[in-house]
Amino acid sequence: MKRIAFYGSSLLSSYWNGAATYYRGMVRALASHGWTVTFYEPDVWDRQKNRDMDPPDWCRVAIWQPTDEGLRTAAGQAAEADVVIVASGIGHADDALRREVLNRAGRNALKIWWDVDAPATLAEMRGAAGHPLRRDLPEFDIVLTYGGGRPVIDGYRALGARDCVPIYNALDAATHFPVPPDPRFAADLGFLGNRLPDREARVAEFFLKPAAALPDRRFLLGGSGWDPAALPDNVRAVGHVGTGDHNAFNVTPRAVLNIARDSMAEAGFSPATRVFEAAGAGACLITDAWKGIEMFLKPGREVLVARDGDEVAEILRGLSSDDARRIGEAAMARVRADHTYQNRAEEVTALFDRMAQHRELQA
Known part of the structure; x- marks a missing residue:
């Protein structure tokens, strides 16, 4: 068989x-x-x-x-x-x-x-x-x-x-791993996800709201379907990002954001692929709060958890480059050991x- x-x-x-x-x-x-x-x-x-x-x-x-x-x-x-x-x-x-x-x-x-x-x-x-x-x-x-x-x-x-x-x-360690930063993806916070009806409101809360609250920070939006004209001035949309660029997209910004779709957030215990892709590349990950996150990464040490857009903004205000690097390294070690x-x-x-x-x- x-x-x-x-x-x-x-x-x-x-x-x-x-x-x-x-x-x-x-x-x-x-x-x-x-x-x-x-x-x-x-x-x-x-x-x-x-x-x-x-x-x-x-x-x-x-x-x-x-x-x-x-x-x-x-x-x-x-x-x-x-x-x-x-x-x-x-x-x-x-x-x-x-x-x-x-x-x-x-x-x-x-x-x-x-x-x-x-x-x-x-x-x-x-x-x-x-x-x-x-x-x-x-x-x-x-x-x-x-x-x-x-x-x-x-x-x-x-x-x-x-x-x-x-x-x-x-994590597929053969495809997602640390790479040098790429200037194309320079930002304080990056989010990668296609525009979908059951994700749009949460993107507005967890990504666009912090961008509006932090006009001096740079935000990077990857994925298909987003209208650049409808975004705040400090949000740069780069369209579809092929998997060959995912590592660079994850490691270049100071942090990257995971936003669950409505149904996934409600059910919990549903880590998106990008959680493990980002961790496998050594990225500092901020995720919206959902039940079961501690099964996969330890909040505060291996991942940062935000309950709303205000908390995303607060995390970004206090996140140093050294802290981001430490969190990314801890997440990478965890997923390589337990979640491949x-x-x-x-x-x-x-x-x-x-x-x-x-x-x-x-x-």
Whole structure:
């Protein structure tokens, strides 16, 4: 049992695809544990035109066209896999693809629903008794999520999942590490995130409000969808930042900011990928407050926590370069020891092995 068919948004492009680095870290680490992975991604949202990664040697990438025939052809490959993984947020005909993959997967294959935005997905299902995922959940052997803790576990079980296990974001030390500062990203505080409806109000509170309160400080905004004309004068928007520039973006400003989306902040226990990317590069990270942060980084020593924009501004007023460096170094040591994708892949591999053994005993 070593062949995985993984259906996700994109491995090759982070363009409008915040899950890219999570997929890359997980799949690379799974490959190092002996898994042969084929990643199936649709050619949508101009992602293939904005690749920031070539097809790797540790994973086969199959790009399918967003047509009925393309979907059926991609889904049909599930029949050859020992483990079939369908992720949330693929970006084209998600419900139809999930249904077709379940129909085509082998009878003895492990079938995994991997939710990379679980709090939002659960909110959708609770609000729609006829949601297609409600119908499909009992056919999956297990739900994996990239965060959410006990609220997400209980939520999925209540809606019919056989079981739910969070596999948290982590550090891919092969791609995120300290680099020299880059003048393009010079600032007192940087934030990297695409403009999304359930993030915008929190960006206004935790990033734009401190910028307005500290007109003498420089703020850097990376990500797609932001309107430079609507920003304070001391906020510089640089648009989409490819993963090749993430290290420089993280280490150059005095501090970088993590802002959870509404659903993630409400559920807690959902550290974004950028938390580990920033820590892995040795950046001083300021995060909005959310339940469970202490599971991953120690507040005050390895990360700075703010409850609102006023506290972000207060942190920046008192943050020296030496303090920022010490916090960044402590965070880097912590994530390299406890929160790498190798750690996560060991957990996933052990889980799949237990599930396969249980199935054999039940046969």
